[in-house]
Amino acid sequence: MSPSKIKPADVARAFIERANAQQIDLQDVQREVDQLAKVVIIDSFDVSEEAVSIEEDGRFSAEGTVYVSLEYPEDVTVAEELPIRFEGQIDPVSGDVTFMNIRADLSPFYGAGM
Numbered sequence: 817m818s819p820s821k822i823k824p825a826d827v828a829r830a831f832i833e834r835a836n837a838q839q840i841d842l843q844d845v846q847r848e849v850d851q852l853a854k855v856v857i858i859d860s861f862d863v864s865e866e867a868v869s870i871e872e873d874g875r876f877s878a879e880g881t882v883y884v885s886l887e888y889p890e891d892v893t894v895a896e897e898l899p900i901r902f903e904g905q906i907d908p909v910s911g912d913v914t915f916m917n918i919r920a921d922l923s924p925f926y927g928a929g930m
Contacts, residue, residue: 835915845882851922854888857884859895875904877902878902878903899921900919901921
């Protein structure tokens with residue numbers, strides 16, 4: 817399957833499924849959100865097909881949301897939504913989608929953009 821046959825909705829769906837099943841490398845996201853509280857649990861991910869941009873050569877970039885639960889001292893737990901960005905590549909022969917450079921935007925907590 818060529819990159820041109822893979823649609824933004826396919827990339828969005830693949831990211832959500834693989835991220836929620838922990839089938840892609842989320843170490844950078846976990847490391848970033850771990851700074852926010854005593855205990856951080858990544859609950860789920862979401863990506864809209866409108867937020868996926870695919871180039872002719874199969875490279876793509878996208879934005880989405882990571883939903884986290886932050887546990888603070890005194891047994892206070894807060895649910896938060898944070899923006900994420902990622903890139904990837906669609907294999908021109910197999911159509912396999914590879915995700916990389918997955919980063920969380922912590923600016924809602926620190927006041928600076930990605």
